Amino acid sequence: MNVQEIILQLHNFWRHQGCLILHPYDVETGAGTFNPATFFGALGPSPWRVGYVEPSRRPTDGRYGENPIRLRLHHQYQTVLKPPPARIQEIYLTSLEELGLKLVEHDVKFAEDDWESPTLGAWGVGWQVWIDEMEITQFTYLQQMGGVTLDPVSVELTYGLERIALLLQEKESAYDLLWNDEVTYKTLWWEKERQFSIYNFEAASVERIQEMFGLCAEECRASLAVGLVFPAYDYALKCSHLFNVLDARGVISVTERESFIARIRDLAKGCAKGYLEIGENVA
Amino acid sequence: MPDLLFEIGTEEMPALEVPRLAAELKAESERAFSAAHLAYKRVDLHYTPRRLVLLVRDLASVQEDQVKEVKGPPAAVAFNPDGSPTQAAIGFAKTQGVAVEALERVEVENKVYAFARQTVPGRKAVDLLPEILPPLVKRLHPSKSMRWDNSGITFLRPIRWLVCLYGKEVIPVTLGTLRASRVTRGHRFLEQEEVTLESAAVYKTALEEALVTVDPQTREDAVIGSLKEAARKLEGEYLIDGELLGRIVNGGEHPTPVLGHVSTEFINLPVEVVQATLREEGKFVPFILSDGTSPYFMGFRDGLRDEKGIVRAGFERVVRARLRDSQFFFDKDRRCSLAERVRELRKVIYDVRLGSLWDKVERIRALAGEIAIRTGRGTPADVDRTAFLCKADLVTELVKAFPELQGVAGKIYARLDGEPDTVAVAIHEHYLPSFSGGELPQSDVGTVISLADKLDTVVGALLAGEEPTGSRDPYGIKRQANGLIHLATTKGIDLDFFDLIHVSQEIYMAIEQKVEMSNVVKFLTERARQFLRHYCNISSDVIAAVSADEVGNFYRLLRRAQVLTTWRKRETFQSLVIAFSRVRNITKSVETDQFDPKLFTQEAERVLWREYLKVEGQLTRFFKTGDYAGAIERLVTLKEPIDRYFDDVLVMAKEEDLKRNRLGFLSALAGLFLRIGDFSVIVTDNAPS
Numbered sequence: 001m002n003v004q005e006i007i008l009q010l011h012n013f014w015r016h017q018g019c020l021i022l023h024p025y026d027v028e029t030g031a032g033t034f035n036p037a038t039f040f041g042a043l044g045p046s047p048w049r050v051g052y053v054e055p056s057r058r059p060t061d062g063r064y065g066e067n068p069i070r071l072r073l074h075h076q077y078q079t080v081l082k083p084p085p086a087r088i089q090e091i092y093l094t095s096l097e098e099l100g101l102k103l104v105e106h107d108v109k110f111a112e113d114d115w116e117s118p119t120l121g122a123w124g125v126g127w128q129v130w131i132d133e134m135e136i137t138q139f140t141y142l143q144q145m146g147g148v149t150l151d152p153v154s155v156e157l158t159y160g161l162e163r164i165a166l167l168l169q170e171k172e173s174a175y176d177l178l179w180n181d182e183v184t185y186k187t188l189w190w191e192k193e194r195q196f197s198i199y200n201f202e203a204a205s206v207e208r209i210q211e212m213f214g215l216c217a218e219e220c221r222a223s224l225a226v227g228l229v230f231p232a233y234d235y236a237l238k239c240s241h242l243f244n245v246l247d248a249r250g251v252i253s254v255t256e257r258e259s260f261i262a263r264i265r266d267l268a269k270g271c272a273k274g275y276l277e278i279g280e281n282v283a
Numbered sequence: 284m285p286d287l288l289f290e291i292g293t294e295e296m297p298a299l300e301v302p303r304l305a306a307e308l309k310a311e312s313e314r315a316f317s318a319a320h321l322a323y324k325r326v327d328l329h330y331t332p333r334r335l336v337l338l339v340r341d342l343a344s345v346q347e348d349q350v351k352e353v354k355g356p357p358a359a360v361a362f363n364p365d366g367s368p369t370q371a372a373i374g375f376a377k378t379q380g381v382a383v384e385a386l387e388r389v390e391v392e393n394k395v396y397a398f399a400r401q402t403v404p405g406r407k408a409v410d411l412l413p414e415i416l417p418p419l420v421k422r423l424h425p426s427k428s429m430r431w432d433n434s435g436i437t438f439l440r441p442i443r444w445l446v447c448l449y450g451k452e453v454i455p456v457t458l459g460t461l462r463a464s465r466v467t468r469g470h471r472f473l474e475q476e477e478v479t480l481e482s483a484a485v486y487k488t489a490l491e492e493a494l495v496t497v498d499p500q501t502r503e504d505a506v507i508g509s510l511k512e513a514a515r516k517l518e519g520e521y522l523i524d525g526e527l528l529g530r531i532v533n534g535g536e537h538p539t540p541v542l543g544h545v546s547t548e549f550i551n552l553p554v555e556v557v558q559a560t561l562r563e564e565g566k567f568v569p570f571i572l573s574d575g576t577s578p579y580f581m582g583f584r585d586g587l588r589d590e591k592g593i594v595r596a597g598f599e600r601v602v603r604a605r606l607r608d609s610q611f612f613f614d615k616d617r618r619c620s621l622a623e624r625v626r627e628l629r630k631v632i633y634d635v636r637l638g639s640l641w642d643k644v645e646r647i648r649a650l651a652g653e654i655a656i657r658t659g660r661g662t663p664a665d666v667d668r669t670a671f672l673c674k675a676d677l678v679t680e681l682v683k684a685f686p687e688l689q690g691v692a693g694k695i696y697a698r699l700d701g702e703p704d705t706v707a708v709a710i711h712e713h714y715l716p717s718f719s720g721g722e723l724p725q726s727d728v729g730t731v732i733s734l735a736d737k738l739d740t741v742v743g744a745l746l747a748g749e750e751p752t753g754s755r756d757p758y759g760i761k762r763q764a765n766g767l768i769h770l771a772t773t774k775g776i777d778l779d780f781f782d783l784i785h786v787s788q789e790i791y792m793a794i795e796q797k798v799e800m801s802n803v804v805k806f807l808t809e810r811a812r813q814f815l816r817h818y819c820n821i822s823s824d825v826i827a828a829v830s831a832d833e834v835g836n837f838y839r840l841l842r843r844a845q846v847l848t849t850w851r852k853r854e855t856f857q858s859l860v861i862a863f864s865r866v867r868n869i870t871k872s873v874e875t876d877q878f879d880p881k882l883f884t885q886e887a888e889r890v891l892w893r894e895y896l897k898v899e900g901q902l903t904r905f906f907k908t909g910d911y912a913g914a915i916e917r918l919v920t921l922k923e924p925i926d927r928y929f930d931d932v933l934v935m936a937k938e939e940d941l942k943r944n945r946l947g948f949l950s951a952l953a954g955l956f957l958r959i960g961d962f963s964v965i966v967t968d969n970a971p972s
Contacts, residue, residue, distance in 0.1 A: 067611055069604045084431060086443065089294055093471075104472045107541075107584035107594045109534060110332075111564075112297035114427065125429040125440070127295060132597025133566050133582060141429055141441070153430050172600055253632025253639075 001100055001168045002178040003075075003185070006161060007053055010077045013095045014051035019079055022052040027234050028241040031056045032078030032158055033117060036233060039268075040275055041080055042145045042154040048082040053161070057241065059248035062197035065190045068173035069166070072196050073189070077159040084141060084155035092129075092139065092157055100168060107132050115140040115156075119240050119264040121147035121272070124156065136163045146272020147265070200248040209249075213242040220267045229274035236267040285450030287323075287339040287408075288483035289416055290467055291458075292444035295332045297426075298533040299526065300439065302499065304423055305330040311419045312337050319411055320347040329487075329497040331536040333468070336497055338486060342449070346405030353379055353399045358388050361397035372397055412454045416447065420458060434459030444468065448483040469493025470536055472586055494586065495536040503532045509540035510568060510581060517579055519572040527562060535585030543567070543598045545578045549606045552613060553695045559685045560609045561602065612680035620700045621693065624675045631678060634758075636747040637794060640674050643739060647673065649790045650783070651735035657778050660727035661709075669709040669732050672697060676710070690714040716766050720818075723770055730774050737767040742784060745806055748797030764810040769818065771837040777909065780807065781835025808833040815844050825851065828960035839909055843959050846911040855919050857967040862925040863956050864963040869934055870950045878947035882940065887931035888948075891924040895952055902955060911959055918956060925952075 001009070011021050025035040032038060032054035041048045054076045062072030085091060089110070097103060110127040115138055117123070124140035138158040142150055162174045162185070171177055175186035220235035243260050246252050252260060289312075296304070309328045316323055316339070324341035355361060361372035368376070368383045376383040379399035389398040425439035436442065436459040447454040447463035456463040467486075469478045470493055478493045480486060487497055496502050506528070510521045531538055549557060557577045561567040567580040582598045589595055628640040637643065648670040655666040676682050676693035685692075690711040697707035705728055712729025713736055715722055724730045744758040751761055771778070781804050788800065812830050814837075815821040821844045828847060834840045850856040883889050898917045905914040934949065936942045956962055 063608075063611060067608055070608055083433070086432070104474075104586075105591060105593045106597065107582075107586065107589075108472065109585055110295035111534065112295075112299075125427060132584075132594050132601065134597065134601045141431055143429055151430075152433060166600075167597075172603065251630065253635070256632060256635070 001165075002180050003161060003165050004180050006099060006165055006168070007077065009099055010095065010159065011051060013098055014049075014079050017049065017079075017081070017091065019049040019051040019081070022050055024052060024054050025237075027237045028057050029054060029237060030058055030240060030244060031117075032076040033120065033122065033156065034237055034240065035078065036230070038078065038080050038156065039120065039122075039145060039233070039272075042082060042142050042150055042156075043148060043272055043275055045151065046082075048080060048154070051077070051079040054078050057244070059196070059200035059244045062193065062200050062248065064197040065175070065193040068175070069162070071162065071174060071189075072193055072200065074174075075161040077161055079157045080142075080154050081157075082154035083152035088155050089139075092137070096131075096164075099164065101131070103131075109133075110139065113138065118261045119243070120145065120268045121265045122268075124153075126155075131167055134163055134167065136160050136167065146275075147269040148272050148276065200245055201250075204245050204249055206246065206249055206251050209242050209245050213239055213246070216242065217263060217267065221270070224267075224270045224274055227274060227278070229271050229278065232267070232274065233271040236264060236271055239264050239267060284341040284343060286483040287337070287342045287412070287454075288446060288448045288480070288486050289337040289339075289456070289463075290444075290446040290486075291335045291420065291442055292446070292468060293333055293335070293438070293442050294440045296440050298332060298530045300426055301330050301332055301335070301533045302529070304425060304439065305335050305499075307423050308335050308337060308419060311422045312339070312416075315415050315419060316342075319415055320349065320405065321408055321411065321415075322347065330499060330533075331495060331497060331502075332533060333471075333495075333536060334497070336486075338483065342408060344408050344449075346408070346411060348405050349403045351401055351403050354389075354391065355379075355386065355397035355399060358395040358397055361386065362388075375399065409449055409452060409454055412447065412449065413456050416454075416456045417458045432460065446480065448480060448486075450484075451482040470495050470586060499532060502538055503528070506531055506538055506540070506583065513540070513542055513579070513581055514570060517570055517572060519570045519579070521581070522558060522562075522569050522571060527568065531568070531583045535583065537586060538583040539586060539588055541582045541584050541589050541595050541598055543580050543582060543595055543602060545580060545606070546599070546603050547578075548603075549610060552606065552610055555688065555691050555695065556609050556613060556681065556685075557606065559688055559691075560605050563605065563685070567598070567602065609681070609684065612684050616679040616681055616692075616696065617699065621672050621675045621696045621702070622700065624678055625671060627678045628674055634743070634747065637743045640677060642793070643743070644671065644674050646739045646743070646790050647732065647735045650739055650787055651731050653783060653787060654731050654734055654776075654778065657783070658731070658776055661731045662728075665703060665705045665709070665728045666731050668702070669706045669713065669728050670735065672702065672706065673710050673713050673732055673736065716769060719762060719765060720769075723773060730770060730776070733770055734767060734776065737763045737770075738780060738784070741767065741807065742791065742803050743794065745803045746791055746794050746796045746798060746800075750798070750802070750806065760806075761810065764807060765814060765818075768807075768811055768814045768837045772814075772819075772841045774838075776838050777836065778838075779835040780837065781833060783835070804833045804835070807835070811837055811840055815841065819844065821845075821848060824964055824966045825960070827964045828962060831957075831961045831964070842909055843911050846915060847960055847962075847965065849912070850915055851965055851967060855922075856915070859915075859919050859922050860962045860965055860967055862922045863953070865929050866925060866949050866953050866956075867961070867963040870946055870953050873946045873950045875943075875947050876950035876954055878944045878951060882944040883948075884941065885932050887924070887928045888945070891921070891928045891952070892948065894921055894924045895948075895955070899955060902958070906958060914959060918959075921952075 015021055022037050029035055035054055037050050037052060041050055055073055056076050057073050059072060061070050063070045093103060109130045111130055113128040115124050115126060122145045124142040126140035128135045129137040129139055140156045142154045142156050144150060165177045169177055175190055177185040179185055179188055216235045216238040220232045223232035243264060305328055309326050313326055322343040323339050327338040329336035329338060355375040356371045361369055363369055372386055373383050375397060376386055381399045381401050387398045387400055388395050428437040430437055431441035445456060445458060445461050445463035446467045447456040448465055453465050454463060465480045467478050467480060468476050473493060478489055480489055490497050514521045554575060554577050558569045561569040561580045567582045569577045570579045571577050584594045628644060631640045633640045633643045648667060651666050651670045655661045655663055676689060676696060679692055681692045682689050694707045694711035697710055709726055709728035709732055712724035712726055713732035715724045715733060724733050740758055740763045741760045744760045749758060808830060812826050815826050819841060825844050825847045829840055829843045880892055898921060901917050902914050934945045
């Protein structure tokens with residue numbers, strides 16, 4: 001099964017579970033959780049089911065295209081179900097079977113991994129799902145988002161699309177994956193991995209990125225001040241990404257990291273608070 | 284009598300936490316059964332990541348009968364003089380549900396009362412269990428609790444099913460939205476996951492058939508058995524610690540071994556790196572062969588044997604990918620030498636208040652140099668080179684990926700760079716002990732750098748205002764201080780660390796000091812006291828005796844404490860304590876120890892003075908070598924003259940100058956004892972308390 005078939009299959013599966021099928025967000029994110037469909041979707045009391053692909057940028061994970069599975073940009077398939085169905089583990093495992101994985105022939109483990117995003121003021125309880133000791137999914141019962149305790153809670157399933165494709169296509173390097181039956185992952189992504197790795201680790205201007213961070217944080221706060229939570233959230237996302245670039249550049253110390261993260265978290269909290277004040281129905 | 288089965292079925296609980304929770308459940312249930320007067324033979328403890336199980340053997344079907352006694356009105360009020368019941372007695376008997384004739388007279392504290400006594404027949408276990416069992420769950424203490432629905436129940440992971448059988452009978456226990464039945468779940472990947480249990484007694488066998496080994500000990504034996512078997516065949520050893528074992532044994536319901544091979548493409552990767560990669564996230568157990576290589580590992584699949592080799596191929600693929608990652612880090616690190624890498628430490632902030640890692644290295648160099656000179660350990664060149672290089676591996680990719688390789692990576696790279704082996708080894712050792720009671724550095728250089736690093740971490744953090752409070756201790760300075768004291772005492776480091784801090788004050792000049800240096804001394808003194816108490820089993824009175832003043836020579840502090848601990852049991856010592864206490868009590872508030880022997884008027888004064896001079900001279904020698912036992916032996920000779928002194932001499936003389944002179948002399952005398960400790964606070968059997 002090629003990568004785009006996997007995506008279509010997952011869309012189809014989750015569509016039947018009542019999920020809205022949405023799209024990646026158009027601001028850089030480090031994970032599908034940062035997409036407003038999850039960040040805001042998890043807040044408030046109304047039921048919410050959604051599925052979408054999220055290209056997730058993690059500058060420090062870049063390996064100049066030289067590592068077979070560690071990527072600066074990987075693709076997540078993200079689903080959120082609020083409230084979680086009682087047999088959500090079984091539903092999830094069925095989605096794997098429908099991708100053509102014969103689970104009885106593999107080792108499947110739900111290994112403790114309590115997910116936490118200090119920048120989003122979010123945490124949850126759950127697992128990494130390992131197939132033959134390869135992590136393919138982050139499975140989380142979200143308990144807090146933007147510093148707000150969730151009621152009801154949501155379950156968030158984040159599939160690592162490259163990892164799943166490696167299993168299904170029995171490949172060892174992501175670059176050997178077939179996106180469709182003709183085009184390889186390498187054709188699509190290798191040069192981008194190489195260039196962005198050089199950029200993130202070596203070329204990015206620390207001064208300008210720091211300045212941009214400051215400007216975006218300012219813009220976020222200014223938007224919050226006038227009750228514009230969605231524009232504010234876009235700038236919080238930009239701050240998060242710029243911080244990740246600075247981190248990859250190796251210019252952030254342990255203590256500075258804490259203060260950067262706290263600044264971004266405050267912005268995210270402001271967005272969550274503002275959103276709930278407006279009332280989720282308006283959204 | 285029938286067995287009781289209570290199974291709490293959950294989504295996968297964390298492997299390392301299940302055993303503790305299960306033990307809590309067992310203890311709580313035992314407490315609850317005895318409180319409910321329900322007899323049983325024993326509670327068997329079973330668990331997997333998906334279930335906590337109470338198997339109560341031979342649980343009584345009926346509660347023991349209970350005798351209930353209720354005190355009523357005083358007999359004088361309850362009964363008429365002729366013995367007939369009054370209205371009060373009739374009313375009391377009625378509310379208690381006993382016949383008025385059955386009321387008894389019982390004397391309580393010299394007064395007689397009417398008593399209603401009745402035997403309450405025990406209730407049936409089947410009726411009691413629904414009241415006893417659900418609250419047990421709420422009494423457990425998971426490390427983290429979560430919500431998963433709106434039932435209001437919180438637990439470590441969602442609870443999805445309950446089984447409760449008393450013999451063959453289903454007990455309708457409820458918890459949140461769940462109601463117990465006789466249907467449990469077998470292994471997740473069996474075609475027919477649900478298993479209907481006929482009775483509690485068949486539980487273990489039925490689940491074993493459904494590929495779930497509910498007894499953790501059976502799982503552990505199987506895991507260890509397969510590791511041993513493989514090690515024997517490979518003629519090597521397996522490397523496992525308790526945590527990794529726990530993850531495997533409690534990370535699945537039916538762990539089954541899968542032996543894998545490490546691809547030969549990683550032949551040049553240091554074996555420590557290969558092992559760290561395999562052990563990462565508690566996945567695989569490395570084997571080490573007699574030639575020092577680690578070409579095999581064992582993983583554990585949760586389920587049936589991997590007949591087709593699909594899981595093995597998957598494991599090997601994961602290992603290959605991870606090792607390529609490690610190889611990438613290693614190759615990238617090797618592009619420049621450790622010594623060249625030191626430069627990068629300037630860019631890494633150790634702490635905004637304490638500067639960069641390079642600043643820390645400079646402080647370690649200064650302290651280590653001083654320690655080396657004062658203790659004569661390590662050559663200055665090796666000490667300085669090690670101090671210079673010791674933190675360089677923190678900016679290597681390998682340590683960023685595997686923090687537990689800090690020091691180990693430094694050692695590997697230093698060797699590859701051609702640094703002296705003493706230096707390479709000491710780079711690794713300077714992190715030791717890495718946990719309380721852990722392995723100590725073997726080499727002198729490693730010891731010196733370890734002391735310097737730990738001292739700097741503690742002093743720096745405290746000066747910056749990071750005194751640990753409660754559980755907050757961001758730099759782990761309690762542990763660092765314990766490591767320092769442990770190392771200094773064990774290695775016999777005859778060095779006053781407070782003195783060292785004071786002469787090295789200038790290395791902290793660049794820091795904006797939030798607290799005085801005296802706070803550092805106070806903190807370390809307290810840690811030293813704790814160390815004596817908890818690691819050396821020194822009693823608190825001896826600790827008080829030796830650490831009344833702040834004591835920076837931890838090695839000598841322990842020696843003094845040990846000598847006093849030995850001596851305190853002897854009778855001679857006890858009388859010496861009494862004699863000393865007289866000296867100590869009278870001089871407590873005296874500020875001078877100056878005196879003029881010419882002003883002595885009595886023979887007893889002169890005798891004591893002469894003895895004092897003799898002992899003082901000898902003591903100087905004993906103190907120099909740290910022979911405190913010898914010193915005490917000399918002090919004992921002062922007992923008689925002290926006693927005589929107090930018999931003959933009036934210290935508080937009317938003449939002010941005589942009085943001042945005597946107090947000065949006694950202060951000087953007390954000073955001799957105080958160099959070992961304040962004997963007066965030691966509790967001896969016949970000493971006045």
